[in-house]
Amino acid sequence: MSLFRCPVCFAPLERGERAYTCPNGHSYDISKEGYVHLLPANQKHSKAPGDDKAMVAARNRFLSAGYYAPLRQTLEELALRYTAPGCAVLDSGCGEGWYTAGVAQALRAAGRSPRVAGIDISKFALRWAARRDRETEFAVGSAYHLPAADGCADLLINCFSPLAAAEFRRVLVPSGVFLYVVPAPRHLWEMKEVLYDRPYPNPEEEIPYEGFEPLEVVPVESVLHIGDPEDLWALFQMTPYCWKTPKTGVERLQALPGLDVTAGFRIHVFRKK
Protein backbone atom coordinates (compact mmCIF):
# COMPACT_ATOMS: atom_id res chain seq x y z
CA MET A 1 0.00 0.00 0.00
CA SER A 2 1.33 3.41 -0.98
CA LEU A 3 1.73 6.29 1.48
CA PHE A 4 0.97 8.73 -1.32
CA ARG A 5 -2.34 10.35 -2.19
CA CYS A 6 -3.56 11.88 -5.43
CA PRO A 7 -2.48 15.55 -5.56
CA VAL A 8 -5.62 16.39 -7.55
CA CYS A 9 -8.50 14.65 -5.72
CA PHE A 10 -6.67 13.50 -2.53
CA ALA A 11 -7.83 9.87 -2.93
CA PRO A 12 -5.29 7.15 -2.01
CA LEU A 13 -2.89 6.16 -4.77
CA GLU A 14 -2.17 2.60 -5.72
CA ARG A 15 1.26 1.70 -6.99
CA GLY A 16 1.26 -0.29 -10.21
CA GLU A 17 4.05 -1.57 -12.39
CA ARG A 18 4.45 1.63 -14.41
CA ALA A 19 2.24 4.20 -12.73
CA TYR A 20 0.39 5.24 -9.59
CA THR A 21 -3.36 5.51 -10.08
CA CYS A 22 -6.27 6.80 -8.01
CA PRO A 23 -9.88 5.49 -8.07
CA ASN A 24 -10.96 8.65 -9.93
CA GLY A 25 -8.84 7.90 -12.96
CA HIS A 26 -5.81 10.13 -12.29
CA SER A 27 -2.55 8.47 -13.23
CA TYR A 28 1.10 9.32 -12.52
CA ASP A 29 3.92 7.61 -14.38
CA ILE A 30 6.81 6.08 -12.49
CA SER A 31 10.16 7.34 -13.84
CA LYS A 32 12.78 4.92 -15.08
CA GLU A 33 14.70 5.53 -11.83
CA GLY A 34 11.58 4.67 -9.81
CA TYR A 35 10.17 7.95 -8.44
CA VAL A 36 6.80 9.52 -9.23
CA HIS A 37 5.97 13.15 -9.95
CA LEU A 38 3.15 14.37 -7.64
CA LEU A 39 3.69 18.13 -7.80
CA PRO A 40 0.74 19.88 -9.48
CA ALA A 41 1.59 22.66 -11.93
CA ASN A 42 0.14 25.33 -9.62
CA GLN A 43 2.68 24.40 -6.88
CA LYS A 44 5.54 24.46 -9.32
CA HIS A 45 7.13 27.89 -9.30
CA SER A 46 9.85 27.14 -11.83
CA LYS A 47 10.56 24.62 -14.56
CA ALA A 48 12.76 22.51 -12.29
CA PRO A 49 12.09 23.59 -8.69
CA GLY A 50 14.40 22.83 -5.78
CA ASP A 51 18.08 22.02 -5.71
CA ASP A 52 19.68 21.91 -9.13
CA LYS A 53 21.78 19.16 -10.68
CA ALA A 54 25.17 20.52 -9.59
CA MET A 55 24.07 21.11 -6.00
CA VAL A 56 22.54 17.66 -5.80
CA ALA A 57 25.65 16.01 -7.28
CA ALA A 58 27.89 17.80 -4.75
CA ARG A 59 25.72 16.74 -1.82
CA ASN A 60 25.45 13.20 -3.10
CA ARG A 61 29.24 12.97 -3.40
CA PHE A 62 29.76 14.28 0.12
CA LEU A 63 27.06 12.18 1.81
CA SER A 64 27.99 9.00 -0.05
CA ALA A 65 31.57 9.40 1.22
CA GLY A 66 30.10 8.84 4.71
CA TYR A 67 31.14 12.08 6.44
CA TYR A 68 27.71 12.42 8.06
CA ALA A 69 27.45 8.76 9.08
CA PRO A 70 27.16 9.64 12.82
CA LEU A 71 24.03 11.69 12.09
CA ARG A 72 22.48 8.95 9.98
CA GLN A 73 23.27 6.35 12.63
CA THR A 74 21.60 8.45 15.33
CA LEU A 75 18.52 8.93 13.14
CA GLU A 76 18.41 5.15 12.65
CA GLU A 77 18.58 4.59 16.43
CA LEU A 78 15.81 7.11 17.07
CA ALA A 79 13.65 5.58 14.32
CA LEU A 80 14.05 2.18 16.01
CA ARG A 81 13.27 3.66 19.44
CA TYR A 82 10.12 5.49 18.35
CA THR A 83 8.45 3.00 15.98
CA ALA A 84 6.74 -0.38 16.18
CA PRO A 85 6.47 -3.25 13.66
CA GLY A 86 4.54 -2.34 10.52
CA CYS A 87 5.28 1.38 10.95
CA ALA A 88 5.05 4.01 8.24
CA VAL A 89 7.84 6.57 7.90
CA LEU A 90 7.78 9.75 5.83
CA ASP A 91 10.91 11.80 5.06
CA SER A 92 9.94 15.34 4.07
CA GLY A 93 12.68 17.00 2.03
CA CYS A 94 14.49 13.69 1.60
CA GLY A 95 17.01 14.97 -0.98
CA GLU A 96 19.14 12.15 -2.37
CA GLY A 97 17.55 9.73 0.09
CA TRP A 98 20.77 9.03 1.96
CA TYR A 99 19.16 9.34 5.41
CA THR A 100 15.86 7.89 4.19
CA ALA A 101 17.57 4.75 2.91
CA GLY A 102 19.59 4.39 6.13
CA VAL A 103 16.48 4.56 8.30
CA ALA A 104 14.55 2.22 5.99
CA GLN A 105 17.35 -0.35 6.00
CA ALA A 106 17.78 -0.16 9.78
CA LEU A 107 14.05 -0.75 10.32
CA ARG A 108 14.02 -3.64 7.83
CA ALA A 109 17.08 -5.21 9.45
CA ALA A 110 15.28 -5.06 12.81
CA GLY A 111 12.28 -6.91 11.32
CA ARG A 112 9.93 -3.92 11.50
CA SER A 113 8.63 -4.38 7.92
CA PRO A 114 8.28 -0.61 7.53
CA ARG A 115 6.62 1.32 4.73
CA VAL A 116 8.92 4.23 3.94
CA ALA A 117 8.43 7.17 1.62
CA GLY A 118 10.50 10.23 0.76
CA ILE A 119 9.26 13.49 -0.74
CA ASP A 120 11.40 16.25 -2.23
CA ILE A 121 10.76 19.11 -4.60
CA SER A 122 13.91 18.41 -6.65
CA LYS A 123 13.61 15.72 -9.29
CA PHE A 124 17.40 15.73 -9.63
CA ALA A 125 17.70 14.66 -5.98
CA LEU A 126 15.06 11.95 -6.39
CA ARG A 127 16.90 10.38 -9.31
CA TRP A 128 19.62 9.47 -6.82
CA ALA A 129 17.17 8.58 -4.05
CA ALA A 130 15.08 6.17 -6.12
CA ARG A 131 18.19 4.33 -7.30
CA ARG A 132 19.63 4.21 -3.78
CA ASP A 133 16.68 2.32 -2.29
CA ARG A 134 14.23 0.54 -4.57
CA GLU A 135 11.92 -0.59 -1.74
CA THR A 136 11.23 2.97 -0.58
CA GLU A 137 8.72 5.13 -2.46
CA PHE A 138 9.88 8.54 -3.64
CA ALA A 139 7.79 11.40 -4.98
CA VAL A 140 8.42 14.88 -6.28
CA GLY A 141 6.22 17.05 -4.10
CA SER A 142 6.11 20.11 -1.87
CA ALA A 143 6.66 19.98 1.90
CA TYR A 144 3.86 22.54 2.19
CA HIS A 145 1.40 20.31 0.31
CA LEU A 146 2.66 16.81 1.06
CA PRO A 147 1.10 14.25 -1.32
CA ALA A 148 0.36 11.97 1.65
CA ALA A 149 -2.90 11.15 3.43
CA ASP A 150 -3.99 12.54 6.80
CA GLY A 151 -2.63 10.41 9.63
CA CYS A 152 -0.61 8.11 7.37
CA ALA A 153 2.78 8.32 9.12
CA ASP A 154 3.97 7.06 12.50
CA LEU A 155 7.29 8.85 12.11
CA LEU A 156 8.15 11.99 10.17
CA ILE A 157 11.75 13.01 9.45
CA ASN A 158 12.88 16.48 8.46
CA CYS A 159 16.60 16.80 7.92
CA PHE A 160 17.82 20.30 6.94
CA SER A 161 14.79 21.04 4.83
CA PRO A 162 11.75 23.29 4.85
CA LEU A 163 9.64 23.10 7.98
CA ALA A 164 5.90 22.87 7.44
CA ALA A 165 4.70 22.17 10.98
CA ALA A 166 0.96 22.24 10.24
CA GLU A 167 1.37 19.89 7.30
CA PHE A 168 3.58 17.54 9.34
CA ARG A 169 0.89 17.42 12.03
CA ARG A 170 -1.72 16.56 9.41
CA VAL A 171 0.14 13.54 8.03
CA LEU A 172 1.17 12.11 11.42
CA VAL A 173 -0.98 9.63 13.33
CA PRO A 174 -2.11 10.76 16.80
CA SER A 175 0.98 10.54 19.08
CA GLY A 176 3.18 10.23 15.97
CA VAL A 177 6.81 11.30 16.33
CA PHE A 178 8.63 14.03 14.43
CA LEU A 179 12.45 14.14 14.15
CA TYR A 180 13.75 17.59 13.23
CA VAL A 181 17.45 17.99 12.45
CA VAL A 182 19.05 21.43 12.81
CA PRO A 183 22.71 22.58 12.83
CA ALA A 184 24.39 23.00 16.24
CA PRO A 185 26.03 26.34 17.17
CA ARG A 186 29.53 25.29 16.03
CA HIS A 187 28.50 23.25 12.98
CA LEU A 188 31.20 23.71 10.29
CA TRP A 189 32.94 26.28 12.49
CA GLU A 190 36.44 25.79 11.01
CA MET A 191 35.06 26.25 7.50
CA LYS A 192 33.38 29.48 8.54
CA GLU A 193 36.70 30.68 10.00
CA VAL A 194 38.24 30.23 6.55
CA LEU A 195 35.35 31.89 4.72
CA TYR A 196 34.67 34.89 6.94
CA ASP A 197 36.78 37.42 8.79
CA ARG A 198 34.25 37.39 11.66
CA PRO A 199 32.33 34.09 11.74
CA TYR A 200 29.27 33.76 13.96
CA PRO A 201 27.99 30.60 15.64
CA ASN A 202 24.51 29.40 14.67
CA PRO A 203 21.86 30.42 17.22
CA GLU A 204 20.85 27.65 19.64
CA GLU A 205 17.15 27.37 18.99
CA GLU A 206 14.31 26.67 21.32
CA ILE A 207 11.67 25.31 19.00
CA PRO A 208 8.12 25.24 20.35
CA TYR A 209 5.59 24.10 17.76
CA GLU A 210 1.88 24.26 18.27
CA GLY A 211 0.38 20.80 18.56
CA PHE A 212 3.71 19.13 19.33
CA GLU A 213 5.13 18.09 22.68
CA PRO A 214 8.96 18.20 22.88
CA LEU A 215 10.37 14.83 24.02
CA GLU A 216 14.15 15.25 23.83
CA VAL A 217 16.99 16.98 22.01
CA VAL A 218 19.73 14.60 20.87
CA PRO A 219 23.15 16.13 20.07
CA VAL A 220 25.39 14.58 17.40
CA GLU A 221 28.99 15.85 17.27
CA SER A 222 31.98 14.67 15.27
CA VAL A 223 35.11 15.98 13.54
CA LEU A 224 35.30 15.49 9.79
CA HIS A 225 38.79 14.85 8.47
CA ILE A 226 38.41 16.11 4.93
CA GLY A 227 41.59 15.28 3.01
CA ASP A 228 40.28 15.77 -0.51
CA PRO A 229 39.78 19.33 -1.85
CA GLU A 230 36.88 18.09 -3.99
CA ASP A 231 35.07 16.81 -0.90
CA LEU A 232 35.71 20.15 0.82
CA TRP A 233 34.27 21.97 -2.18
CA ALA A 234 31.27 19.63 -2.24
CA LEU A 235 30.62 20.41 1.44
CA PHE A 236 30.80 24.14 0.73
CA GLN A 237 28.26 23.76 -2.08
CA MET A 238 25.85 22.05 0.32
CA THR A 239 25.85 25.01 2.71
CA PRO A 240 23.95 28.30 2.65
CA TYR A 241 27.40 30.01 2.74
CA CYS A 242 27.74 29.04 -0.90
CA TRP A 243 25.44 31.96 -1.77
CA LYS A 244 26.81 34.65 0.52
CA THR A 245 30.56 34.33 0.88
CA PRO A 246 32.89 37.12 -0.31
CA LYS A 247 35.21 36.11 -3.15
CA THR A 248 38.32 36.33 -0.95
CA GLY A 249 36.82 33.79 1.44
CA VAL A 250 36.01 31.39 -1.36
CA GLU A 251 39.57 31.71 -2.69
CA ARG A 252 41.00 30.94 0.77
CA LEU A 253 38.89 27.77 0.89
CA GLN A 254 39.84 26.70 -2.63
CA ALA A 255 43.55 27.03 -1.77
CA LEU A 256 43.29 24.44 1.04
CA PRO A 257 44.31 20.80 0.47
CA GLY A 258 41.78 19.70 3.10
CA LEU A 259 40.42 20.67 6.50
CA ASP A 260 39.36 19.22 9.83
CA VAL A 261 35.83 20.49 10.43
CA THR A 262 33.41 20.16 13.35
CA ALA A 263 30.05 18.69 12.37
CA GLY A 264 27.41 19.35 14.98
CA PHE A 265 23.70 18.65 14.85
CA ARG A 266 20.71 18.67 17.17
CA ILE A 267 17.88 16.24 16.58
CA HIS A 268 14.74 17.68 18.15
CA VAL A 269 12.25 14.93 18.93
CA PHE A 270 8.56 15.88 19.17
CA ARG A 271 5.38 13.93 19.72
CA LYS A 272 2.12 15.03 18.13
CA LYS A 273 -0.34 16.04 20.87
Ligand SMILES: [Zn+2]
Ligand atom coordinates in the same frame (compact mmCIF):
# COMPACT_ATOMS: atom_id res chain seq x y z
ZN1 LIG B 1 -7.21 11.51 -8.20
